[in-house]
Structure formats: structure tokens, C-alpha cells
Amino acid sequence: MTATSVTAISVDHLAKTFGKVVAVDDLSFDVPHGAVTAFLGPNGAGKTTTLRMILGLVKPTAGGTTIRGRPYSELDRPLERVGAVLESTAFHPGLSAVAHLESVRMAAGLASARIDHVLEQVDLQEAAHRRVGGFSLGMRQRLALATALLGSPEVLILDEPANGLDPAGMRWLRGFLRAYAHQGNAVLISSHVLSEIQQIADRVVIVSAGKLRWSGPLHDGAVLEELYLEATG
Structure with missing residues (x-):
């Protein structure tokens, strides 16, 4: 699978505070078309808050996000541009x-x-x-x-999509998302399951305490585990 140079999602100096709690702190990264980008971090790292800001569900305290160069709120026919799974029980x-x-x-x-x-x-x-x-x-x-x-849609944003899937379901999801990205679409997937991510992702963004710790291509699972432990430890 080869990622293209076209940016699907851009996160630019994004920040969000809830009272005195800093959920996201000056976060910047890009998600390209033609690739699966994993968004990793421990619970409470700011992943879901970031995804909700990308989708216009939470207003940033500072910075911003765009999809194909435009904020989500300004997209024409947004369901034909972005598909999202943030809650599977609604x-x-x-x-x-x-x-x-x-x-x-x-x-x-x-x-x-x-x-x-x-x-x-x-x-x-x-x-x-x-x-x-x-x-x-x-x-x-x-x-x-x-x-x-x-x-x-040409962009999929998924928050922990493997929750509740049995091993066969996880294999199916892995194959589906890789094929979807191979067609030139962008996939941003939030997860904390490194064993799955190392089999699916082309790129990785690691956050901890709301801050970017590492971003780049994924070459093999051993490197991912080392990077994750170093970034979040």
C-alpha cells in the first residue's frame, strides 16, 4: 500500500481545555490519503477529544482541523466526504x-x-x-x-472499531480497512491494541497527556512497541 502526498486530514496546533484540565495540548499532525494512520495513546491521552474536534463535535480552545482543506462544518454533503464511528451503541x-x-x-x-x-x-x-x-x-x-x-466517503475516522469483535471479525476488519485505504481513501483509526495496529497501519501518531510524542511511518511491530513504550512511558 502506498500513501499519496494528498492530505486528507490536517490537525494544526490543536488544543482543548475543560476548565483546568488540558485534554489536548498544541497537537499537530496530518493524515494522508491511501494509507491507514493509527492514532495511539493510553486512556485519557486526548484521542477521542481530538477525533470529536476533527468532526466538529467539540469546539477547540485553540488551533483547528481541516478535511481536504476545509473544516468539517463547511463540507458540502459531509457524509459523502467523511464516515465516522465514535460510538457503536447509539x-x-x-x-x-x-x-x-x-x-x-x-x-x-x-x-x-x-x-x-x-x-x-x-x-x-x-x-x-x-x-x-x-x-x-x-x-x-x-x-x-x-x-x-x-x-x-473518502475519509474514515474510527474510534476503537475492534471493540467487541471476535478474532474472525478482527481479521475481517483488518482486511477491509487495508483494502479501503488501498483504493486511495484515508483511514484514521484510534486504538490501544498494538498487536492489531502493527498488522494494519502504514503510519502512526502517538499521543500522551494530550501532546504529540511521535509521528511517522510504521515499518515493523517491534519498532512500534519500542516507540510506544518510549513515547508514553
């Missing part, structure tokens, strides 16, 4: 997978054919008409990813 339990996707599709003005397509992409066809309330956590993760894929 579904109405009484709706079927199809009904959930249909509500999102209609709100975004997307083609109806996209529903069958994304269900096939995440291998949920057989559960399409089951109520989401009966889904396992892994199935909810797949439905969340299907929702993010509805607009066929």
Missing part, C-alpha cells in the same frame, strides 16, 4: 439494521441502493431485518461501520 434498539440505515440514508439524500451495498460490505446481510437491540457488540460495530460507509 442505535434505537427497536429498529432493524435496515430501518436504521434507511433513516440515515433519507436524511442525507443518498441512493437507496447504498443500503444493500454497505450491509454486504460489513457482512450483515443475514441480520439486516433483525432488531438492533438483539445485536452483539461486534454486530453493532459492523452496523456502525455500515452507517459510516453509506455516503461512500
